[in-house]
Amino acid sequence: xxxxxxxxxxxxxxxxxxxxxxxxxxxxxxxxxxxxxxxxxxxxxxxxxxxxxxxxxxxxxxxxxxxxxxxxxxxxxxxxxxxxxxxxxxxxxxxxxxxxxxxxxxxxxxxxxxxxxxxxxxxxxxxxxxxxxxxxxxxxxxxxxxxxxxxxxxxxxxxxxxxxxxxxxxxxxxxxxxxxxxxxx
Amino acid sequence: xxxxxxxxxxxxxxxxxxxxxxxxxxxxxxxxxxxxxxxxxxxxxxxxxxxxxxxxxxxxxxxxxxxxxxxxxxxxxxxxxxxxxxxxxxxxxxxxxxxxxxxxxxxxxxxxxxxxxxxxxxxxxxxxxxxxxxxxxxxxxxxxxxxxxxxxxxxxxxxxxxxxxxxxxxxxxxxxxxxxxxxxxxxxxxxxxxxxxxxxxxxxxxxxxxxxxxxxxxxxxxxxxxxxxxxxxxxxxxxxxxxxxxxxxxxxxx
Numbered sequence: 001x002x003x004x005x006x007x008x009x010x011x012x013x014x015x016x017x018x019x020x021x022x023x024x025x026x027x028x029x030x031x032x033x034x035x036x037x038x039x040x041x042x043x044x045x046x047x048x049x050x051x052x053x054x055x056x057x058x059x060x061x062x063x064x065x066x067x068x069x070x071x072x073x074x075x076x077x078x079x080x081x082x083x084x085x086x087x088x089x090x091x092x093x094x095x096x097x098x099x100x101x102x103x104x105x106x107x108x109x110x111x112x113x114x115x116x117x118x119x120x121x122x123x124x125x126x127x128x129x130x131x132x133x134x135x136x137x138x139x140x141x142x143x144x145x146x147x148x149x150x151x152x153x154x155x156x157x158x159x160x161x162x163x164x165x166x167x168x169x170x171x172x173x174x175x176x177x178x179x180x181x182x183x184x185x
Numbered sequence: 186x187x188x189x190x191x192x193x194x195x196x197x198x199x200x201x202x203x204x205x206x207x208x209x210x211x212x213x214x215x216x217x218x219x220x221x222x223x224x225x226x227x228x229x230x231x232x233x234x235x236x237x238x239x240x241x242x243x244x245x246x247x248x249x250x251x252x253x254x255x256x257x258x259x260x261x262x263x264x265x266x267x268x269x270x271x272x273x274x275x276x277x278x279x280x281x282x283x284x285x286x287x288x289x290x291x292x293x294x295x296x297x298x299x300x301x302x303x304x305x306x307x308x309x310x311x312x313x314x315x316x317x318x319x320x321x322x323x324x325x326x327x328x329x330x331x332x333x334x335x336x337x338x339x340x341x342x343x344x345x346x347x348x349x350x351x352x353x354x355x356x357x358x359x360x361x362x363x364x365x366x367x368x369x370x371x372x373x374x375x376x377x378x379x380x381x382x383x384x385x386x387x388x389x390x391x392x393x394x395x396x397x398x399x400x401x402x403x404x405x406x407x408x409x410x411x412x413x414x415x416x417x418x419x420x421x422x423x424x425x426x427x428x429x430x431x432x433x434x435x436x437x438x439x
Binding site for chain 1: 232242251
């Protein structure tokens with residue numbers, strides 16, 4: 001009988017393909033190589049210990065990301081990040097979209113460095129949602145599971161996070177385009 | 186729904202969060218409304234830009250091996266458990282556990298099967314986004330002996346291009362592209378007024394795509410994929426699957 005070691009192998013098969021995405025996410029949360037490595041390692045250890053509590057057939061990826069995020073939030077950097085996150089006053093309000101196409105295009109054509117800086121400068125609560133949606137390509141429902149918040153909150157944070165990104169990148173270079181857009185209104 | 190109502194749903198469309206009915210209704214609207222269509226394309230490009238930038242860090246090799254060692258150790262420790270008498274008395278529970286594991290593995294594979302067309306869908310995105318970019322083609326040439334050497338040092342592999350003489354297809358050129366952090370080649374072919382992208386990447390497990398042809402009904406693109414000499418080929422076009430198959434055959438002859 002090797003059921004228990006099979007169980008470890010089973011975990012390994014599910015979890016290892018997520019290593020890069022989890023590490024990437026950890027780096028964006030911590031901005032630190034060593035800390036991200038520790039975070040991922042702790043996540044794997046916790047997840048394996050709690051693997052029996054994982055319901056087969058449900059979303060394993062969301063489960064792993066949730067463990068990583070919760071582990072992060074109880075770490076020192078995480079506690080600091082939490083303090084600097086503004087409360088979401090617009091969480092209750094449905095996501096009203098206030099974007100302008102030129103602004104969106106400015107983001108799309110921004111240099112990698114500029115976009116990187118803008119992402120890094122986002123408050124953690126928005127950054128994580130944008131990363132989970134755009135980088136990990138999770139569905140809103142999956143993100144809601146990772147963050148343990150209602151879908152509406154995911155949507156409003158996503159809208160707000162993207163708006164902040166656009167504002168950060170729609171700077172002087174695209175000033176003309178925006179002025180023109182304003183004139184048209 | 187009015188244009189203004191749709192404006193609030195564009196991001197949901199780009200995030201693939203609309204229901205099939207909503208999506209259909211939106212596509213019908215976008216066909217009539219250049220403003221919504223342009224905005225949608227811009228939002229999709231912005232999403233792609235964030236994805237490119239956000240996929241930045243790869244787990245260091247030491248971390249991977251450290252995790253593997255940890256897991257193997259735990260696995261080995263657990264294997265010794267059957268020596269304890271209480272487990273010997275419980276073969277039924279053990280079998281039930283094994284059955285659960287099998288079920289989980291099965292469900293996981295089932296889930297990943299469902300997920301795969303998405304990665305094909307990503308190729309459709311890549312096709313559209315690259316063609317919509319400022320430099321859709323980096324090496325413009327119909328000569329395969331120009332296009333193929335251009336990729337030297339730009340992608341970590343080499344591939345052969347077919348002689349298209351006497352076929353209805355023409356070679357337009359190529360460009361370097363990225364998929365899941367892997368550099369690859371995108372060849373652009375023409376057929377009448379249609380544009381076909383042929384993506385070539387090193388075949389990695391992430392690229393293990395099971396359906397060999399696929400019609401993305403939400404975008405009405407046709408895709409075909411196969412592996413050859415350790416390379417993964419993906420053809421994307423708005424043409425019908427049969428004609429696309431002809432190009433696939435030509436490429437496979439090499």
